[in-house]
Amino acid sequence: xxxxxxMGGRGYLKDVKPIVDEKISMLVNGRWQIMTEPINFDRPxxxxxxxxxxxxxxxxxxxxxxxxxxxxxxxxSSLDDWAAGGPLFDHAVLQAxxxxxxxxxxxxxxxxxxxxxxxxxxxxxxxxxxxxxKALREELNLPDVPFIAGGLGTFLSTGRYGQYFTxxxxxxxxxxxxxxxxxxxxxxxxxxxxxxxxxxxxDAVSLRKFGIRYFEAYHKRTNVWTPLPGExxxxxxxxxxxxxxxxxRMLLEIGFGRGExxxxxxxxxxxxxx
Amino acid sequence: xxxxxxMGGRGYLKDVKPIVDEKISMLVNGRWQIMTEPINFDRPxxxxxxxxxxxxxxxxxxxxxxxxxxxxxxxxSSLDDWAAGGPLFDHAVLQAxxxxxxxxxxxxxxxxxxxxxxxxxxxxxxxxxxxxxKALREELNLPDVPFIAGGLGTFLSTGRYGQYFTxxxxxxxxxxxxxxxxxxxxxxxxxxxxxxxxxxxxDAVSLRKFGIRYFEAYHKRTNVWTPLPGExxxxxxxxxxxxxxxxxRMLLEIGFGRGExxxxxxxxxxxxxx
Numbered sequence: 001x002x003x004x005x006x007m008g009g010r011g012y013l014k015d016v017k018p019i020v021d022e023k024i025s026m027l028v029n030g031r032w033q034i035m036t037e038p039i040n041f042d043r044p045x046x047x048x049x050x051x052x053x054x055x056x057x058x059x060x061x062x063x064x065x066x067x068x069x070x071x072x073x074x075x076x077s078s079l080d081d082w083a084a085g086g087p088l089f090d091h092a093v094l095q096a097x098x099x100x101x102x103x104x105x106x107x108x109x110x111x112x113x114x115x116x117x118x119x120x121x122x123x124x125x126x127x128x129x130x131x132x133x134k135a136l137r138e139e140l141n142l143p144d145v146p147f148i149a150g151g152l153g154t155f156l157s158t159g160r161y162g163q164y165f166t167x168x169x170x171x172x173x174x175x176x177x178x179x180x181x182x183x184x185x186x187x188x189x190x191x192x193x194x195x196x197x198x199x200x201x202x203d204a205v206s207l208r209k210f211g212i213r214y215f216e217a218y219h220k221r222t223n224v225w226t227p228l229p230g231e232x233x234x235x236x237x238x239x240x241x242x243x244x245x246x247x248x249r250m251l252l253e254i255g256f257g258r259g260e261x262x263x264x265x266x267x268x269x270x271x272x273x274x
Numbered sequence: 275x276x277x278x279x280x281m282g283g284r285g286y287l288k289d290v291k292p293i294v295d296e297k298i299s300m301l302v303n304g305r306w307q308i309m310t311e312p313i314n315f316d317r318p319x320x321x322x323x324x325x326x327x328x329x330x331x332x333x334x335x336x337x338x339x340x341x342x343x344x345x346x347x348x349x350x351s352s353l354d355d356w357a358a359g360g361p362l363f364d365h366a367v368l369q370a371x372x373x374x375x376x377x378x379x380x381x382x383x384x385x386x387x388x389x390x391x392x393x394x395x396x397x398x399x400x401x402x403x404x405x406x407x408k409a410l411r412e413e414l415n416l417p418d419v420p421f422i423a424g425g426l427g428t429f430l431s432t433g434r435y436g437q438y439f440t441x442x443x444x445x446x447x448x449x450x451x452x453x454x455x456x457x458x459x460x461x462x463x464x465x466x467x468x469x470x471x472x473x474x475x476x477d478a479v480s481l482r483k484f485g486i487r488y489f490e491a492y493h494k495r496t497n498v499w500t501p502l503p504g505e506x507x508x509x510x511x512x513x514x515x516x517x518x519x520x521x522x523r524m525l526l527e528i529g530f531g532r533g534e535x536x537x538x539x540x541x542x543x544x545x546x547x548x
Binding site for chain 1: 312317321368536
């Protein structure tokens with residue numbers, strides 16, 4: 001998971017049902033733990049992202065499979081911030097290498113471009129992105145690893161920062177062109193997706209759908225040019241998966257750990273589960 | 275910041291006033307950003323830790339100085355989990371090296387031992403800790419960097435997991451002995467500090483005080499064997515520092531980014547600040 005804030009995820013947790021699955025992990029401090037959102041805690045405003053429903057959709061196709069997410073996105077980062085040898089790039093490579101000790105890396109999820117939608121930067125987006133992804137694949141020794149890039153929101157130009165994002169269409173064209181001209185790279189449209197009140201960050205409901213689209217691109221090795229029929233229904237299937245006892249216990253322990261219930265309430269609920 | 279959950283911090287945010295200071299940073303994705311709590315988001319239950327008031331106390335002595343925190347603690351980790359070459363150790367070294375690109379590393383804050391307070395592990399605590407800290411100082415090429423270790427809570431044996439923590443006194447003795455026999459290593463007592471309802475994690479008010487004690491050890495290069503007179507008052511000074519305009523704006527933007535106010539409310543409040 002690399003890119004800027006919309007890969008980090010700024011959807012409000014209260015707007016969607018949690019995705020809980022003990023076979024979906026996230027990398028924390030170099031080790032795998034069961035995923036909870038926010039996955040990519042790059043800012044105090046981090047919330048729902050697109051990776052949870054991506055992983056949930058993957059799980060629908062892999063009944064006994066395990067999937068892990070490696071959060072490395074950083075809000076407000078430009079392509080130059082992601083240059084090879086810079087801290088964001090090196091940090092992401094190090095995270096991936098820690099994950100590779102116990103797992104294999106099967107895909108790169110990218111969402112970035114708002115910060116390159118200005119000042120003529122869109123004209124060099126294709127070239128800069130090509131260099132970064134090539135370097136990343138080389139560093140990881142994974143020349144064919146799929147690279148999935150989502151488009152920028154169509155709402156950007158009318159949002160709070162709309163006056164700055166004058167080149168978002170051009171960035172979307174660059175992302176599309178990159179997918180069409182690069183082996184194992186795919187584009188995913190953001191068409192129809194909506195934003196928080198800032199007109200900058202995808203809202204949680206949209207990010208759930210976006211994750212389904214990312215998974216379609218990953219799974220079918222194809223570009224996703226239009227919204228998918230049934231994507232909302234698939235989100236529901238993922239969110240409404242029945243929890244097992246261990247997952248229910250985990251949620252109770254988290255609630256207790258956050259001070260949302262007393263110890264005797266926790267114990268009562270844990271007993272009721274048995 | 276290394277160790278297990280009590281270095282990560284599980285204090286409830288609602289129990290204390292936030293510490294906000296644009297000259298206190300935290301490392302995220304290899305880059306510095308202004309500190310907000312939770313700093314060390316190793317679990318969904320992460321909250322207040324001891325590092326924020328440590329940094330706040332440091333700032334009282336350095337009017338124009340900047341301090342950064344590098345969060346690497348991981349809940350439930352044992353000394354064996356922290357062995358050199360393991361993912362937690364290597365992750366922490368990598369984070370420190372990213373920080374060293376732009377900063378200097380001036381101290382190591384350690385809190386760990388609950389998971390070694392059982393099954394005879396306390397008997398080998400001193401030896402294992404010695405090896406880990408030596409390796410860490412060598413990896414960072416900082417042989418004299420101060421190492422500050424806090425004691426385990428005196429409440430552990432009576433808490434929810436009390437039956438497991440039969441050797442917490444022995445671990446505290448090992449930590450004390452380590453501080454007394456190792457150059458530039460200091461012990462900080464947890465005497466008088468209290469816990470959340472789990473009887474495992476220090477509560478937020480206690481962690482604020484603990485951070486002041488850690489700073490005393492760091493600043494004076496001394497062991498802190500007893501609670502400090504005036505530690506609560508120093509917490510208040512840190513928490514009640516007057517915010518500048520940029521800090522007030524930042525808090526408003528975070529609130530808006532979390533969906534706690536509408537765009538027009540945000541704009542009204544931002545205008546009122548000017």
